[in-house]
Amino acid sequence: MYLCIKIGKDQTMKQTFILAILAVLLFSCHEDEDSAERDKTDFLQYAFYEQGNPKSKSEAFLIQDGTIHIMAVQHSNLTSLIPEYTINGRDVYIEDTKQRSGWNAFDFSDFTNPITYRVESSQGEEKDWKVNVYDLPVMMINTPDGEPIVDKEVRKEGCTVKLVNLDGSIDDLGTAGIRGRGNTTWVLDKKPYNVKFDNKHAILGMNESKNWVLLANCYYDRTQLHNATAFEMARLTDFPWVQSGRFVELILNGTHLGLYYLCEKIRVENDKINITEMDPEDLSxxxxxxxxxxxxxxxxxxxxxxxxxxxxxxxxxxxxxxxxxxxxxxxxxxxxxxxxxxxxxxxxxxxxxxxxxxxxxxxxxxxxxxxxxxxxxxxxxxxxxxxxxxxxxxxxxxxxxxxxxxxxxxxxxxxxxxxxxxxxxxxxxxxxxxxxxxxxxxxxxxxxxxxxxxxxxxxxxxxxxxxxxxxxxxxxxxxxxxxxxxxxxxxxxxxxxxxxxxxxxxxxxxxxxxxxxxxxxxxxxxxx
Structure with a gap:
């Protein structure tokens, strides 16, 4: 009886020892996997707030392809912002100065000039991350195939469109068909676009419509103000209707394309050129x-x-x-x-x-x-x-x-x-x-x-x-x-x-x- 019990205890101890070894090995493997997953060169989250006012936090609305896109803290001068972030790498640097979340060394809390981070992994890999700080609304467009819009005659249908407002809120504008537009401006590198939404939207306080134009304001106009100013001159007259517009930044398929002027398209509509819409049968x-x-x-x-x-x-x-x-x-x-x-x-x-x-x-x-x-x-x-x-x-x-x-x-x-x-x-x-x-x-x-x-x-x-x-x-x-x-x-x-x-x-x-x-x-x- 005693022998049987002893043998049973020895077997139990042996089993326990084996299980312990397996657990250590499994934990070690899991830790290695976690380490390998963490040890990259990416930002996972990013935000900043005005120094002394954590409630003023603005969070990045897009982190992609080496760029952090974030709306400026409202009513801030961008000179005293504290960033908070998480990464899956080892260390973060600006130039040769090591950074840490919630703290900035020297004068790197000044975002009035572009800031570029460098994320390093423990394997010595590096990746640069540029911070784009916006103080205008941002229109984000993604084409269904991720390809650019290259046709001026045929719309690329099924594009998803979102608008990031100044307060950081995001309006989902649904889907749209988008094509190029313009004559001289279309052959330039910075392209203008026609946008036709599947549903009507009142964007940035303008009249509700499906049809909009993104003007690139070509190289001849360094001020970017010619169109907006002339339209304002016309609005001060007694024209029955003049198109309204708002300045926005455009991000297409994750790539920032710069400053655009989003304006109403000249069309026959109730709130635009308000005339009778004809039918093909109107022939006499x-x-x-x-x-x-x-x-x-x-x-x-x-x-x-x-x-x-x-x-x-x-x-x-x-x-x-x-x-x-x-x-x-x-x-x-x-x-x-x-x-x-x-x-x-x-x-x-x-x-x-x-x-x-x-x-x-x-x-x-x-x-x-x-x-x-x-x-x-x-x-x-x-x-x-x-x-x-x-x-x-x-x-x-x-x-x-x-x-x-x-x-x-x-x-x-x-x-x-x-x-x-x-x-x-x-x-x-x-x-x-x-x-x-x-x-x-x-x-x-x-x-x-x-x-x-x-x-x-x-x-x-x-x-x-x-x-x-x-x-x-x-x-x-x-x-x-x-x-x-x-x-x-x-x-x-x-x-x-x-x-x-x-x-x-x-x-x-x-x-x-x-x-x-x-x-x-x-x-x-x-x-x-």
Whole structure:
């Protein structure tokens, strides 16, 4: 009995010893696996807060591909921020100074300048991590295949879109189809985009819509303010509608693309160009008369249009060298080449009738053309283009013209100021008077001229007071983003008037050009 018990105890002790050895081995293997998993070179979490105020914490909204994307602490000057983070590596450095979470050595808590961390593993591997601090809303777009958007005609469908607000909250905007846009700007490295959401969204306080535009603001405009400023000038007039916009930063498939201007797309919608939306069946009678939204189309070579885009009989050459062929695209009703022949014939005939009354001096003086062309919007468009010194108007480019059912043609809203405007081309010069649309003729009509003078007297003091303030306010708003954008897209010497000036000096030159053209134009209009 005793022997049996002893043997049983020996077996039990032996089993216990074996189990203990196995447990040690298993724990050691598990620890090695954990160590191998931890011992990498990545940030797993990142946040910072204002020194002395831990409740002001801002957390990174994206950590990917060697970049930490984080919204700035609101109302902070970025000079005294304390970072907190976790890594799966061994140590973190800035240059040669070792860092630790919740503490900064020397002056590395100043985030006004770019900061780059280096994460090291115990195996000696290293990885650099750049910190992008944003003080503008951030739009994040991911394509379903992770590939870039390279087509200007066909949308890439199924893209997911999110908007990071200034307070760090994130709006899920669902899915959208996205394609490229623009003419000259599309061939540049920094691409502009058209965005069509699957559902309507009111973004950053703007009207609800499915259709939006991300303007890249090309290299010619170092201030990044030309479009926004010209649109604001137009909003101070009595245009029925002018597109709104907001500055955002764009991240596409995890890659930061810089500063963009998100704005409403010019379209026929209730809160935009509010005219009747036509159906393909509207082929006769009153229904055939509208609404139509047209955009000018300019070809700079010896191109002859074959029916579409369509040309009118009277005004089909534009530009100081007369090598620009002018035609019109129908933006709404949508369909372009598939638009019913009856609608195409009607709108072309209506424009020919209007132009026949403008280009016959005797008929012009009767004012009969004013039954076909709304001079209020024509004057608004003229004044915005002239004051902004927009050289694009010499070729009648990017001009929108619309007509509601049983109504006149109306111009606007103004569009496309990122290149040759606000001093980038000639100052103290008329861009519209000689080659742009009908203005050489319209300025012969004393009724048109008198109304132009009246409207200038209303708008000039508004523009003189409010536009420089708008420029200053928005320069300060986008300053850090604009400076970073210049580092990302540095080809300013190609076609830019001020390639070597600082950003702030470029904005100053823009304001100077505005004032100079304002006072010159005032004298010119007084002498009309």
């Amino acid at each position: 009678g009153e229904a055939l008369t509208g609404g139509y939204l047209l955009e000018s189309y300019v070809d700079l070579g010896d191109y002859y249009f074959d029916g579409y885009p369509f040309q009118t009989d009277y005004f089909n050459r534009t530009g100081y060298n007369l090598n620009c062929w002018l035609a019109w695209e129908i933006k709404d009703p949508e369909g372009d080449f598939s638009i019913p022949k009856e609608q195409l014939d009607y709108i072309k005939s209506a424009m020919n009738k209007m132009e026949s009354l403008i280009y016959d001096d005797n008929k012009l003086m009767t004012g009969a053309y004013r039954d076909y062309l709304d001079i209020e919007t024509a004057i608004n468009w003229y004044l915005v283009q002239e004051l902004s010194t927009n050289e694009e108007t010499t070729r009648t480019k990017n001009l929108y013209l619309y007509k509601d059912r049983n109504d006149k043609f109306r111009l606007g809203p103004p569009w496309d100021f990122d290149a040759w405007s606000f001093g980038q081309s000639a100052i103290e010069w008329h861009n519209c008077n000689n080659w742009c649309l009908y203005y050489r003729q319209l300025l012969k009509d004393p009724v048109f001229v008198q109304r132009l003078k009246e409207k200038w007297a209303i708008y000039k003091p508004l523009w003189e007071e409010l536009i420089p303030l708008f420029i200053d306010t928005h320069m300060n708003m986008i300053l850090r983003s604009a400076l970073r954008n210049e580092q990302m897209w540095p080809d300013w010497s190609d076609g830019n008037l001020y390639p070597t000036f600082s950003y702030e000096v470029c904005v100053g030159e823009m304001k100077k050009a505005f004032y100079q053209q304002l006072y010159w134009l005032d004298a010119q209009i007084s002498a009309y």
